[in-house]
Amino acid sequence: MPQMPASKLNIEQKNYDYYAPETLAFGGIAKAKALSTLPYSVKVLLENLMRHLNKEFVDVDDIKNLANWSDENNPIIKVLPTSAVQQTENLNAELSPKEICNRISTQLNAALETDIITINDATLMPELKVRAQNTSSELSAIYNAAGVITVQESQQQPLAKYHPVEFQMKPIVGIHISGQSKKSDHEIAIAIAEQLKSENLTDTIEFYGAGLKNLNINTRACISALLIQQGTEQAVFPIDEVTLSSVKDTNKARIKDYAQALGIWHDEKLPAPRVQREIKINISSL
Numbered sequence: 001m002p003q004m005p006a007s008k009l010n011i012e013q014k015n016y017d018y019y020a021p022e023t024l025a026f027g028g029i030a031k032a033k034a035l036s037t038l039p040y041s042v043k044v045l046l047e048n049l050m051r052h053l054n055k056e057f058v059d060v061d062d063i064k065n066l067a068n069w070s071d072e073n074n075p076i077i078k079v080l081p082t083s084a085v086q087q088t089e090n091l092n093a094e095l096s097p098k099e100i101c102n103r104i105s106t107q108l109n110a111a112l113e114t115d116i117i118t119i120n121d122a123t124l125m126p127e128l129k130v131r132a133q134n135t136s137s138e139l140s141a142i143y144n145a146a147g148v149i150t151v152q153e154s155q156q157q158p159l160a161k162y163h164p165v166e167f168q169m170k171p172i173v174g175i176h177i178s179g180q181s182k183k184s185d186h187e188i189a190i191a192i193a194e195q196l197k198s199e200n201l202t203d204t205i206e207f208y209g210a211g212l213k214n215l216n217i218n219t220r221a222c223i224s225a226l227l228i229q230q231g232t233e234q235a236v237f238p239i240d241e242v243t244l245s246s247v248k249d250t251n252k253a254r255i256k257d258y259a260q261a262l263g264i265w266h267d268e269k270l271p272a273p274r275v276q277r278e279i280k281i282n283i284s285s286l
Contacts, residue, residue, distance in 0.1 A: 141225035174275035177211035179284030189222035238266035
């Protein structure tokens with residue numbers, strides 16, 4: 001099969017190429033409705049496979065398997081990260097939730113200087129980071145809070161961004177957020193993490209829902225960090241207006257237009273992503 005054709009996008013009078021998972025419906029690889037309701041993180045990984053089609057680690061069957069992802073179909077895939085997480089000290093299990101949130105807050109502004117969207121030869125792509133095996137760093141939590149997916153290196157080798165990373169897809173749990181709270185950022189984060197502790201969430205979880213707009217970037221980073229400490233692989237928040245509030249003004253138009261085109265922009269009016277199971281949290285009652 002020839003290289004996957006790129007779609008075109010004009011942002012602020014500049015032309016870019018990008019790879020949109022929903023275009024796979026035209027080739028009969030998957031149904032349009034199924035593609036549109038893929039979880040946020042699956043769309044990011046699928047874009048990576050499409051962009052690297054016919055490289056030695058991706059073929060059309062890999063794309064087809066991931067495009068038809070479900071909680072019963074969890075293929076093994078290889079992706080090529082755009083960068084590596086520079087590890088900080090791991091989140092210590094002995095730290096209290098409040099101490100974890102305080103540490104996250106001190107790193108937040110500097111860490112979010114990272115690009116959420118990468119440009120390479122006029123091609124737009126989501127930032128996809130690789131992190132070391134068995135490491136759940138503070139930075140991973142911050143990146144996930146800003147809509148950046150991180151994948152774990154499965155082999156014991158030096159952390160690098162320029163080699164494919166193989167991993168097994170797993171079921172994804174959705175956390176539907178509604179309501180609004182007058183509590184502090186940290187109080188909201190701690191309450192949500194405490195409510196989810198009994199669920200034993202070990203894989204990837206994704207947040208969505210109308211209440212998401214009421215969780216600022218600091219709260220999101222604290223939630224992600226606390227859940228990682230509790231054993232979750234990653235707790236991912238989609239890109240939305242809250243995300244844009246944390247990035248440079250010069251990047252905002254590019255991030256929003258591209259995220260909307262790719263189908264990874266959070267819009268509470270659109271159907272929720274398909275997940276293994278959904279947990280509903282009304283932050284008004286925390």
